[in-house]
């Protein structure tokens with residue numbers, strides 16, 4: 001799959017990997033098995049067993065005396081170490097590597113990878129800064145969506161879809177893009193979104209709404225193509241809502257959201273669970289719309305505030321080169 005090669009992708013947050021539990025991940029058309037040993041070491045191999053192609057992610061982990069763990073194939077129980085070597089029952093000695101491990105860049109709890117391609121852009125430090133300074137609330141909104149990565153990115157940088165896709169949730173009456181700072185593959189968008197006040201019934205049903213004021217002031221910071229951050233500030237808490245996007249195949253994409261906060265009031269701790277649920281509902285609504293779009297429909301209408309999508313289209317076309325914004329688009 002020749003798309004966006006050389007971008008870093010956040011494969012997972014450590015909390016998404018149960019120790020000694022093999023997991024399957026897809027990236028850029030390839031499938032991998034990823035596992036974490038009891039000491040926090042994380043490894044990844046192609047998911048197809050080099051014997052007869054069984055999915056290694058369906059197998060199990062075997063812990064070795066040195067604490068490392070190997071992956072056992074579910075078909076004939078051959079065990080593969082992190083380098084893709086095995087010991088054949090007949091020989092009692094380690095084979096050469098039979099699979100090319102997927103190179104991972106582990107930064108604290110963040111499992112990054114370039115999907116085996118030569119890095120073209122670097123991994124920003126911002127997640128490490130957030131992790132050092134904020135409390136991790138959890139992972140939410142993890143979905144594998146039947147859509148290509150461009151459509152997913154367009155949706156995530158579309159400032160007009162709140163009233164369609166998320167109409168009942170936010171009840172935004174207007175979107176104003178106050179400022180858009182275009183720095184090539186990195187950008188900031190400052191949005192002001194006045195909204196109808198939720199009724200008490202709605203607040204009761206979803207106390208996460210308490211964290212949403214009458215006017216939603218959003219600061220979005222985006223890193224093309226793999227990440228978008230929402231910096232949220234209000235009386236109760238400072239929130240960092242970190243969205244990650246990954247192309248699984250040409251027609252399938254994955255996303256998930258890591259949530260961090262700094263509490264300014266004890267109430268913030270009471271609504272953590274609701275915040276995770278709220279974002280899960282938001283992503284669900286996006287996933288539903290994305291799975292119901294006719295691909296390749298000629299675009300004959302342009303709305304105001306599509307500057308985020310213009311940024312996505314331009315970068316998608318020229319990646320990894322950085323081109324000047326074309327404001328006449």
Ligand code: FES
Nearest residue numbers: 049051052073076
């Ligand atoms: S298919 Fe994996 S050991 Fe045979």
Ligand SMILES: [Fe+2]
Nearest residue numbers: 155165282286
């Ligand atoms: Fe959305």
